[in-house]
Amino acid sequence: MSAPITVTDATFDELVLKSETPVLVDFWADWCGPCKMIAPVLDAIAAEQDGKITIAKLNYDQNPKTPNEHGVLGLPTLLLFKGGEVVEQIVGAKPKRALLKILEPHLA
Numbered sequence: 001m002s003a004p005i006t007v008t009d010a011t012f013d014e015l016v017l018k019s020e021t022p023v024l025v026d027f028w029a030d031w032c033g034p035c036k037m038i039a040p041v042l043d044a045i046a047a048e049q050d051g052k053i054t055i056a057k058l059n060y061d062q063n064p065k066t067p068n069e070h071g072v073l074g075l076p077t078l079l080l081f082k083g084g085e086v087v088e089q090i091v092g093a094k095p096k097r098a099l100l101k102i103l104e105p106h107l108a
Contacts, residue, residue, distance in 0.1 A: 002050035004042055007058050009065040015056060017084040022053045022106050027067050027077045029060040034093035035076040041096045045103070052107040082106055 007015045007025065016023045026042055028035035046055040060067050060075055070079060070086065080088035080103065088102055 002046050004046050004055040004057050007056045009063040012066045016081050022080060022082045023056050025056045025058055025079045027058050027060050027072045029075055032075040038076055038093040
């Protein structure tokens with residue numbers, strides 16, 4: 001069973017861009033209410049889709065470089081990276097079913 005991993009500006013290239021599996025990066029912050037709402041959904045997807053996708057969490061306030069480079073303006077923003085490229089962008093909290101519908105075509 002897998003859980004979300006934590007990424008930072010320093011580890012982003014290694015853990016996200018160079019990953020063999022698709023990586024869904026959750027850009028979040030402590031003050032963001034919808035971020036807290038979506039966290040358990042992402043935990044469940046990480047557990048259920050173990051080996052097919054990696055869920056990564058990046059604290060927006062502590063890591064300003066990466067969100068800036070990828071044009072993240074609102075929170076929560078979820079970016080799906082595949083082969084080092086963004087293939088999907090999801091802004092705002094979504095229910096699990098809606099997230100899976102977007103993610104499933106990209107799963108290994």
